[in-house]
Amino acid sequence: MIIWFVDQAATPEKETVLAHLRHIVCTLRICTDQDACVTFMTNICEAKIFLILPSDMNSFVERIRHLRQIEKIYIFDKPSNNIDQETFQLNLSTLCEQLRQDVELCEFDCIAVTATPPLTSNSDSTKQTAEFLYAQLMKELLCQFKLDENAQNILLNFCRQHYAHDNEQLSTIADFEQTYRPQKALVWLNRSCFISRMLHRAQRTREIDAIQKLAFFMKHIHIQISNVFEQTFALTQNPLIVYRGKTMLNDEFEILIKNNCRGLLSCSTFLITNVDKNVAMNFLRRRIATHADRIAILFEIHADPMKHNTMSPFISLDNIDLNDESENSRICFTLSVIFRIESVEKTDEQSMNNMWTVKLILIDDHDPHVYNLIEPLRSNDVHANPLFHLGKLLITMGDYDHAEQFYYKILADTSVLNRPHRLSLMHKGLGSILMYKGEYNKALEYLHKALEVSLSYLPSDHPDLASIYTMIGSCYSHMANYALALDNYKRAMQLMQNNIQPVDQQSIDDVHSCIIHFSELLKHQK
Structure with a gap:
């Protein structure tokens, strides 16, 4: 991503610079306020930022020098009384050539x-x-992905919107549409253009929508x-x-x-x-x-x-x-x-x-x-619910935002609505993610949905419900509603004790500890 700090005034020179920069990267942002610029850069941890500043912003550089996402800072001044048009064009050409080299090095280095x-x-x-x-x-x-004959069109339509202001890449997209064949895939991977850049970024940032579009x-x-x-x-x-x-x-x-x-x-x-x-x-x-x-x-x-x-x-x-x-x-x-x-x-x-x-x-x-x-990734359960298991791995990784995107995407699939077991898993997964993010009211909403769906195909005393009651109890405890937390922990324990199948002893011990803790807490409150 290129960020250019410049004043708000629209000038022909400004449009010239923007046109040149768009040929280097597709993601370009103009900043005019220092505080807003710092906030924006701080919040995009996954990006690699190439920052262009005027020469009179030394104090600003000191404010943002610590940000790891900043790849490099460039000094570039627009035309003024001290800089004539010829010098400006020379400076612009030098800037763009250096940016191209630096972006190329960065992209090569950014393998996950x-x-x-x-x-x-x-x-x-x-x-x-x-x-x-x-x-x-x-x-x-x-490897299991079924090729969709319309997949290429979906990708290219997305890319045309993404590169709407870049005529060079739009021309390359048209070339891809006319000449691409499966046996030429490596040729396009090796080519520095829209599809190879999109692939490298999607694999580095785990953007599920982009990965799905690129799957073919x-x-x-x-x-x-x-x-x-x-x-x-x-x-x-x-x-x-x-x-x-x-x-x-x-x-x-x-x-x-x-x-x-x-x-x-x-x-x-x-x-x-x-x-x-x-x-x-x-x-x-x-x-x-x-x-x-x-x-x-x-x-x-x-x-x-x-x-x-x-x-x-x-x-x-x-x-x-x-x-x-x-x-x-x-x-x-x-x-x-x-x-x-x-x-x-x-x-x-x-x-x-x-x-x-x-x-x-x-x-x-x-x-x-x-x-x-x-080998566990090749089990029937993983093959039946692959996105759910990807979401679980993302939760373990602490990548809650991408995990949340996974589950919302699955819930948007109408086929899931007719499969209560999968639907319950999705609601439960979202509840877990929202708890990690501290959004307890929203988490409770999805956990109660998971319980409601589960009860539509399981008896009320089924041991599989224990984990949902445990999560609901945990959610209430974080909200300081200890009475409801205790009720749900007790229900979870009852289901665990009635289970004729072996139960993880650590889970039993954890729930038992919660029951003792909140029982004592409520006793002292009285």
């Missing part, structure tokens, strides 16, 4: 990485594991990689070593990489690497030159074609007609491919003070660690 600790680790990795499983479940769903394109890429892999790499015995550069902030590097050595790592995108180590090193040098506070990471990836098949296909882009000018051999791995973090070592490099080499081993289909993590 998830990781899980090794099996022997005792660390609390619930959130990390949920992030890892979310990416893998998205991949599982993509992602599946075409995966199929193309799998087919070419079977025809080429699967027949060779030569091990492969490729490289990819990435930068991270120190805390992210410690949590995701160093603390998970011997664990698993996955990139939730189609990962493009290079057989030439110097290409990755040159990227890191350019990135660190303007982001000295970041850790430079060189991923050294070892892949043995003889050990991998359906789960981890990869191909050489040399075998694809990409019509680009790249002279380096690049290898593209499929979506959310999984590696083992073999080693993490500090590297001496003169141009970078803080560089690490991370050795990754591409796992095979029979890896027991991966099997234990992934």
